[in-house]
Amino acid sequence: MIKGIFPIEKFRRLQTPFYYYDMVLLQDTLNVLKTEINKYGYQQHYAIKANANPKILALIAKNGFGADCVSGGEVQAALNAGFPAYGIVFAGVGKADWEINLGLDHDIACFNVESLAELEVINSLAEAKNKTATVALRVNPNVDAHTHAKITTGLQENKFGINLSLLNGVLDALFKMNHVRFAGLHFHIGSQITDLSAFRNLCIRANELQDELEARDIEIDHLNFGGGLAIDYFHPNRLPVPEFKDYFALFHKFVKPREGQQIHFELGRSVVGQCGSLISKVLYVKKGETKQFAILDAGFTDLIRPAMYGAYHHPENITSDEPYEIYDIVGPICESSDVFNKDIEVNKVRRNDLIAFRSAGAYGEIMASQYNCRALPKSYFSNEL
Numbered sequence: 001m002i003k004g005i006f007p008i009e010k011f012r013r014l015q016t017p018f019y020y021y022d023m024v025l026l027q028d029t030l031n032v033l034k035t036e037i038n039k040y041g042y043q044q045h046y047a048i049k050a051n052a053n054p055k056i057l058a059l060i061a062k063n064g065f066g067a068d069c070v071s072g073g074e075v076q077a078a079l080n081a082g083f084p085a086y087g088i089v090f091a092g093v094g095k096a097d098w099e100i101n102l103g104l105d106h107d108i109a110c111f112n113v114e115s116l117a118e119l120e121v122i123n124s125l126a127e128a129k130n131k132t133a134t135v136a137l138r139v140n141p142n143v144d145a146h147t148h149a150k151i152t153t154g155l156q157e158n159k160f161g162i163n164l165s166l167l168n169g170v171l172d173a174l175f176k177m178n179h180v181r182f183a184g185l186h187f188h189i190g191s192q193i194t195d196l197s198a199f200r201n202l203c204i205r206a207n208e209l210q211d212e213l214e215a216r217d218i219e220i221d222h223l224n225f226g227g228g229l230a231i232d233y234f235h236p237n238r239l240p241v242p243e244f245k246d247y248f249a250l251f252h253k254f255v256k257p258r259e260g261q262q263i264h265f266e267l268g269r270s271v272v273g274q275c276g277s278l279i280s281k282v283l284y285v286k287k288g289e290t291k292q293f294a295i296l297d298a299g300f301t302d303l304i305r306p307a308m309y310g311a312y313h314h315p316e317n318i319t320s321d322e323p324y325e326i327y328d329i330v331g332p333i334c335e336s337s338d339v340f341n342k343d344i345e346v347n348k349v350r351r352n353d354l355i356a357f358r359s360a361g362a363y364g365e366i367m368a369s370q371y372n373c374r375a376l377p378k379s380y381f382s383n384e385l
């Protein structure tokens with residue numbers, strides 16, 4: 001445990017629970033990402049849905065990355081944060097008309113289209129504006145990401161993308177439309193992928209597809225491999241900046257880009273995951289017959305990943321050096337699923353101690369809700385405290 005990373009005296013003056021972002025770590029992460037991406041001339045569109053806090057977005061935009069959006073609200077958030085429209089791509093299985101129109105009005109770089117039905121709507125909305133929408137087809141490559149079922153997206157049974165067997169038909173329809181321009185193929189097979197062989201399988205599938213389309217004289221400007229690179233939730237200090245080097249080297253080794261073809265990525269979690277922590281206060285220590293509970297003022301309304309995916313967030317009692325004891329660490333929400341950790345060792349807990357849940361920068365604050373009429377958590381930044 002390295003308690004030194006948190007300004008505890010300053011935390012003591014703030015209302016808990018709140019998110020704390022280490023902006024130095026975020027910048028370090030962005031620097032490594034840039035270095036690895038530039039080695040191969042790849043492009044990265046940050047997946048806004050991982051964390052859309054305006055200050056986080058502003059820093060990522062300032063570093064020159066694009067944005068990957070999955071809703072009109074995210075397109076607007078990206079524009080507000082300073083991402084240029086030409087750096088915005090827009091995915092999602094259910095784009096509403098107003099969301100498509102927003103993208104068209106701003107001339108975003110690309111719509112990542114997930115069905116023939118959606119393609120037809122984009123074509124007609126673009127026609128009404130006398131525009132041509134640039135589109136990539138999101139292909140469901142039927143590659144198993146070997147991750148949690150709720151964050152697997154690239155299998156035939158998932159709702160995402162166009163099934164391989166239907167791709168040719170969708171392309172035939174596309175080439176008959178006058179207000180969409182085919183620019184690329186898009187893939188995103190899932191999230192928190194620790195087994196890099198899933199990405200290798202994706203590369204192989206993409207190469208096969210390229211060969212097939214090439215045989216039909218179809219040109220592909222770009223290949224977009226989505227996101228999904230995992231972070232180490234169990235050892236947040238061991239690898240604060242994820243292994244971008246190995247990840248991009250793998251794509252470099254296995255993808256066979258055509259002359260002038262661009263390769264895009266949409267990493268989210270791995271960019272922002274480790275820079276954020278949820279800070280909460282111990283309200284009570286309750287002794288049960290078989291357990292002792294540390295009851296916090298944070299619950300799944302602040303960080304839902306443990307309740308939703310059974311996810312692990314490493315808890316640290318950042319205000320105690322006393323010997324370890326075993327607790328169930330729980331929130332105040334009136335649901336049995338409001339448990340952060342079961343039978344976990346932390347330094348002995350007393351009322352008013354501060355507990356930090358590490359690796360909470362991705363899919364944390366952005367998923368907060370107001371269930372039980374609770375307030376949304378605030379956020380604080382290392383460079384502003």
Ligand SMILES: *Cc1c(COP(=O)(O)O)cnc(C)c1O
Nearest residue numbers: 047091191227228266267268269
């Ligand atoms: C969620 C998502 C991403 C980002 O995934 P991470 O696992 O956070 O890297 C990228 N692309 C699309 C289309 C997504 O839906």
